[in-house]
Amino acid sequence: MASNPSIHDTTPQATQPPVAQGGFYSRLSINQKRTLWAWAFLAVPILFYVVIRFYPTGNAMVLSFQEWNLLGDRTWNGVDNYITLFSDPVFWQVFRNTFAYLLIGTPVSLVISFIIAYHLDQVRFMHGTIRALYFVPFMTSAVAMAWVWRWFYQDVPIGLFNNMLASVGIAQIDFLDSTTNALPSILAPAIWAGLGFQIIIFMAGLRAIPRTFYEAAKIDGVSTWTVLWEITLPLLRPTIVFIVVLSSIGFLRIFDHVFNMTTANPGGPLNSTKPLVLMIYQTAFDSFDMGYAAAQTVVLFVILLIVSLIQLRILKDR
Amino acid sequence: MAATDDLAVRASSDALLKASAPPKKRNMAQFIRWVLLFAGGIVMVMPLAYMISTSMKWPWEVYNLGLIPEEPTLENYTYVLEDGRFFGWFINSLVIATITTLSALFFDSLVGYTLCKFKFRGRYIVFIAILSTLMIPTEMLVIPWYMMSQSFGWLDSYWGIMFPGLMTAFGVFLMKQFFETVPDDFLEAARIDGLNEFQIWWQVAMPMVRPALAALAIFIFLGNWTAFLWPLIVTTSPDLYTLPVGLSSFGDEADVAWELIMTGAAISTLPTLIFFLIFQRFIIRGVVMAGLKG
Numbered sequence: 001m002a003s004n005p006s007i008h009d010t011t012p013q014a015t016q017p018p019v020a021q022g023g024f025y026s027r028l029s030i031n032q033k034r035t036l037w038a039w040a041f042l043a044v045p046i047l048f049y050v051v052i053r054f055y056p057t058g059n060a061m062v063l064s065f066q067e068w069n070l071l072g073d074r075t076w077n078g079v080d081n082y083i084t085l086f087s088d089p090v091f092w093q094v095f096r097n098t099f100a101y102l103l104i105g106t107p108v109s110l111v112i113s114f115i116i117a118y119h120l121d122q123v124r125f126m127h128g129t130i131r132a133l134y135f136v137p138f139m140t141s142a143v144a145m146a147w148v149w150r151w152f153y154q155d156v157p158i159g160l161f162n163n164m165l166a167s168v169g170i171a172q173i174d175f176l177d178s179t180t181n182a183l184p185s186i187l188a189p190a191i192w193a194g195l196g197f198q199i200i201i202f203m204a205g206l207r208a209i210p211r212t213f214y215e216a217a218k219i220d221g222v223s224t225w226t227v228l229w230e231i232t233l234p235l236l237r238p239t240i241v242f243i244v245v246l247s248s249i250g251f252l253r254i255f256d257h258v259f260n261m262t263t264a265n266p267g268g269p270l271n272s273t274k275p276l277v278l279m280i281y282q283t284a285f286d287s288f289d290m291g292y293a294a295a296q297t298v299v300l301f302v303i304l305l306i307v308s309l310i311q312l313r314i315l316k317d318r
Numbered sequence: 319m320a321a322t323d324d325l326a327v328r329a330s331s332d333a334l335l336k337a338s339a340p341p342k343k344r345n346m347a348q349f350i351r352w353v354l355l356f357a358g359g360i361v362m363v364m365p366l367a368y369m370i371s372t373s374m375k376w377p378w379e380v381y382n383l384g385l386i387p388e389e390p391t392l393e394n395y396t397y398v399l400e401d402g403r404f405f406g407w408f409i410n411s412l413v414i415a416t417i418t419t420l421s422a423l424f425f426d427s428l429v430g431y432t433l434c435k436f437k438f439r440g441r442y443i444v445f446i447a448i449l450s451t452l453m454i455p456t457e458m459l460v461i462p463w464y465m466m467s468q469s470f471g472w473l474d475s476y477w478g479i480m481f482p483g484l485m486t487a488f489g490v491f492l493m494k495q496f497f498e499t500v501p502d503d504f505l506e507a508a509r510i511d512g513l514n515e516f517q518i519w520w521q522v523a524m525p526m527v528r529p530a531l532a533a534l535a536i537f538i539f540l541g542n543w544t545a546f547l548w549p550l551i552v553t554t555s556p557d558l559y560t561l562p563v564g565l566s567s568f569g570d571e572a573d574v575a576w577e578l579i580m581t582g583a584a585i586s587t588l589p590t591l592i593f594f595l596i597f598q599r600f601i602i603r604g605v606v607m608a609g610l611k612g
Contacts, residue, residue, distance in 0.1 A: 031437075037515040038436040042444060045429045048485050053451045056462030063461065070468075116358065119351050126356070132598055133359030136366065139590045139601075141544035143562035144583035147569045148369045151576045157381045158576065160368060164383065192362070197605065204606045242609075253455060256546045256562070263570045277457050277547070284461050285551060297458040304455055 063294035070288045081295035090271055091279070091296075098252060098276045100183055101190075102307070105251040106244060109191045109198060113243070116195070117202030118232075131203075135196035142193065146260035149189040150176065153261075176261060179272040186273050190257050194250065198243050205239030206232070241315040245308055252304055253277055276300050366591070373581040380577045394581040404585055406557060407564035411586075414476060414560060415542040418483045422538045423531055426489030427497075431519050433490070434497040435505060445494070451487045460551055467552055478552045479560065483542055489534050492608055496530035497523060533604030543590060561586040 028036065064081055068074040085091050120130060137145070152160040153175035162172040175185040209232065217227045233240075255277040259266055266282065267274025276296065284293035372380055373394055375387045382388075398404050433445045463482055464473075472478035500523050508522045524531070546562045553559055559567065565582045594601055 034436055034515065035438040038432050038438050038441070041428050041432040041515075041519075045425050045448075045485055045490075046444065048425070049448055049451060049487075052463075052482060052484075053454065053459070053487075054447075056459045056466070057451075057454050059462040059465070060458050070465075116355065119355055123348075123352055123355060125352060128599070130355050130359045131602070132594075133356075134362050135602060136363055136591065136594060138605075139540065139594045140366070140587045141546075141562050141590075143544070143546050143565050144369075144587045145365065147565065147579050147583050148365050150569075151372075151579065152365070152368075154576075160383070163381065167383065189365075192365070195362070197609070200602055200605055201609050204610060253457065255457075259546075260566055260569070263566070280457055281547070281551075284464075290461060290465075294461055297455075297461065301453075301455055301458050305453065308453075 060294045060297055063291055064298045066291045066294075068290040070290055074291075077291070081292050082299075084292065085295055085299065090274075093271050094267075094274050094276055094279045097183060097272070097274055098254075098303075101187055101251045101254050101275060102248055104184065105187055105191055105254075106247050109194055109247055110240070110243060112191075113195050113198035114202055117199045117206060118228075120199065121203050121206045131200070134199050137193045138196035140193060142190070142256035143260050145189050145193055146257045149185075149257075150261045153185055177269055179269050182262070182269060182273045186257050186261050187251075187254075190251070190254060194247060198247065201243055202236075202239060205236050209235045237315065241312065244315060245311050248307055248311060249304060252300075252307065255281070276303075366587070369580050369583050369587070372577055373584040375577055377575070377577055394577050395585075398578060398581045398585065403556060403559075403564060403568070404561075404582060407559050407561045408585065410476070410479075410558060411543055411561040414479050415539050417476075418480050418542045419535055419539045421480075421484040422486050422489050423535055425485045426534065427493040427524065427527070427531065428519065429485075429490045430493030430495075431497050431523055434494045435500075435502070435523070445490075448487050448490050452491075456482070456547065460548055463548070464551055472552070474553055474555050474558050476558070479549050479558070482548060483538075483545075486538065489538065492534055493527065493530060496527045500526045529604070530607065532600070533608040536601055536604050537608050540590060 025033070025036075063074070065076060065078060066074045067077045067080070116134060120127070120134075123130065151158070154162065155174075156162045156166050156172050159175075161175065165172060174181055176182050213231050213235070214227065217231060222230075252275075254275050258273050258275055258278055259281075262268050262273060267278050277300065280293050280296045280300065283289050283296060367385060371385050371387055374390045374392065375382070376389060376391055376393070379388060429448065433441055459482065467473045467478045472481065504522055504526070505518050508518045513521065544562060545560070546566070549560045549563045550566070553563060556564070556567065565579075565586055568582050569579045
């Protein structure tokens with residue numbers, strides 16, 4: 001475990017207070033006693049964060065400059081892993097897929113959830129029931145729902161969607177076996193499952209807008225559209241930032257849906273649905289190329305960091 | 319904040335609203351809005367309805383579009399549960415999610431409380447350090463965690479599945495926010511009464527943040543119940559699979575028996591669904607609380 005002790009130095013360490021003996025403890029001032037208690041409370045958690053979070057982070061970064069197949073020794077190979085990765089056409093395909101999940105998933109879910117939240121906010125009759133209908137998919141497991149949707153997407157006579165199309169006389173659609181349709185088909189259940197959460201957060205944001213703004217607008221005879229664009233949306237900015245950042249991170253890390261809807265050929269057909277996390281999983285746990293996989297995780301980390309920072313920048317202060 | 323609005327303006331604006339809005343048309347628009355929203359809600363739960371309906375169909379009826387099974391049966395459940403594996407996976411998931419949730423609740427609130435209510439040198443560094451781990455994606459840690467588990471013999475064990483989730487930075491942040499609402503006077507009074515710092519936290523402060531604890535518990539339990547990537551990596555023997563990992567392997571092997579796959583999916587989904595139906599208002603409030611404060 002302590003194969004890489006240098007990592008520990010960069011993190012806050014619990015300077016363990018000497019064992020509190022009766023005489024020693026009673027001679028401390030109240031503030032000193034409280035400080036002692038504080039560090040005692042923090043001791044186990046700090047150990048946890050150092051060993052389970054910081055050390056592995058450093059370890060992954062170090063490993064990304066090494067070659068290792070789990071069995072032999074870890075050997076340094078400089079930036080070879082990164083060079084291999086950036087010259088690998090599969091990586092660029094995966095890179096495009098990952099951003100396709102993000103660039104389709106985030107705006108689509110944002111717009112749908114806002115529209116539903118905006119209208120649901122103005123409905124009183126059975127409000128709670130309708131809200132529950134939209135929220136319920138959030139309580140499900142991605143794996144279970146991936147299998148349900150996978151069944152929906154099957155060909156005639158198995159799949160629900162194609163059966164429905166057939167019953168109205170439309171030719172069947174290749175959902176999961178087509179390189180163009182598979183990615184959006186996998187994305188759909190991911191969007192579906194997240195909508196409920198976004199709707200709830202949007203409605204909380206809408207409620208937080210003071211009524212007086214709307215009343216003033218009504219007195220001035222402003223149209224509903226103008227109210228929406230000039231009052232509601234600008235005042236909703238913190239909520240929008242929150243949802244965009246959170247859902248972007250989610251879509252960039254998509255894995256469960258893809259893995260389970262393409263188990264026969266994960267990420268297929270022809271890598272057309274493979275996201276970065278699936279590539280990492282396969283490199284590490286199918287090919288046991290640990291150094292190469294670690295380099296991929298570092299790239300994922302950097303992408304997540306950059307995307308979050310850009311979004312916070314653009315959406316927060318304009 | 320909004321206390322400045324003048325009653326007279328309010329009354330006149332109310333009058334204005336009533337006078338200006340043609341009631342008939344508004345009701346019609348409102349009715350259409352309601353119908354569309356309700357229809358959308360029905361569409362949202364359709365996948366779940368089909369999952370449950372198919373899990374109660376005989377194989378010969380699976381490809382029927384009808385939502386209500388002609389001859390409802392629990393045969394699939396009997397079959398899947400008698401097989402034994404799903405039962406074991408269910409227990410694994412339940413035990414793991416429960417222990418992880420209890421541990422995270424305990425430690426997250428202890429750390430959040432300490433960072434909120436104790437003034438000592440280094441508290442900011444500790445807080446920033448813990449918060450910074452939110453930036454690190456789990457995917458980056460699974461490889462080192464796997465190496466760690468391998469060298470300590472944690473592969474294929476409950477501990478191996480659980481250890482990464484025993485504490486969460488999100489929970490620390492959330493609980494720190496909520497402990498801000500606990501007045502220091504209460505804690506001071508308890509201190510004068512002779513309680514030690516642990517007792518003050520456990521007996522005085524904790525009961526005052528119960529709603530926050532409940533909200534955090536929902537999030538953490540749901541997260542662990544549905545967790546897939548790490549349990550998939552750390553387990554190799556089917557006995558130790560959690561429900562998602564088990565369902566994934568089961569689906570793969572039972573590739574054509576969709577009624578059985580739907581039964582498995584229903585078994586892993588129904589507990590959280592039933593829980594939601596019972597505690598609906600409370601869960602939604604918790605989600606908003608955790609979502610907005612976090």
